[in-house]
Amino acid sequence: MGFFKLIHKGNGEGLKRLFIGGVHGKEGLTTIKALKEITEKDVPDGCLVMYNCDESKYISTLNPLYYQSEAGKAVLYLIDHYKPDMYIELHCYKRENFDSLTDLDRKKKIGVPPLIELEEGVLIGSISPRIRTTRFTKKDICITLEIPCSPSPESMEVYVNFLKVLAGAQSREDLERKATEIYLEQVETSKRYAHIIFGDYPPF
Numbered sequence: 001m002g003f004f005k006l007i008h009k010g011n012g013e014g015l016k017r018l019f020i021g022g023v024h025g026k027e028g029l030t031t032i033k034a035l036k037e038i039t040e041k042d043v044p045d046g047c048l049v050m051y052n053c054d055e056s057k058y059i060s061t062l063n064p065l066y067y068q069s070e071a072g073k074a075v076l077y078l079i080d081h082y083k084p085d086m087y088i089e090l091h092c093y094k095r096e097n098f099d100s101l102t103d104l105d106r107k108k109k110i111g112v113p114p115l116i117e118l119e120e121g122v123l124i125g126s127i128s129p130r131i132r133t134t135r136f137t138k139k140d141i142c143i144t145l146e147i148p149c150s151p152s153p154e155s156m157e158v159y160v161n162f163l164k165v166l167a168g169a170q171s172r173e174d175l176e177r178k179a180t181e182i183y184l185e186q187v188e189t190s191k192r193y194a195h196i197i198f199g200d201y202p203p204f
């Protein structure tokens with residue numbers, strides 16, 4: 001059983017947020033450190049469910065077999081059970097993969113847009129199209145956040161700060177406003193990429 005924490009605020013009205021870390025391989029060893037930094041005071045309303053998976057075999061979330069694995073089934077169970085309006089996947093990556101993850105030709109090569117660097121090697125992108133289009137509605141907020149595995153303190157700070165922005169957002173509009181204040185260019189780029197994947201889908 002992985003790490004699990006539920007934060008409930010107010011009368012239950014507000015966004016339902018689900019943050020899942022370490023969905024494959026050893027990534028959970030890094031993502032757990034970020035999840036543990038998120039506390040009650042970061043959540044203004046509604047709820048936040050946090051789950052960090054135990055170590056599992058590494059299968060890409062773009063591979064259909066992933067969602068048939070134990071870890072993939074756990075992810076689907078949590079999504080189906082909590083039906084979040086905001087779904088955040090926390091991943092980590094090996095530094096040597098930075099170029100392929102952010103490759104502007106990634107869409108042509110593997111069918112999904114590149115990730116976008118926020119700062120200090122922290123990357124933002126969309127979640128696997130396999131669940132984005134089947135488990136969520138257009139207005140839901142779905143984001144993948146990547147940090148280098150065994151990160152520097154600077155990377156971890158950027159990562160945790162952005163997780164707090166996400167945890168603190170009260171709606172899609174609120175998130176867009178807050179994210180734009182810090183990362184204008186990256187938000188604009190992510191809107192463009194979302195359009196590539198989902199046509200008229202909103203950003204993220």
Ligand SMILES: [Zn+2]
Nearest residue numbers: 024027091092
């Ligand atoms: Zn990953």
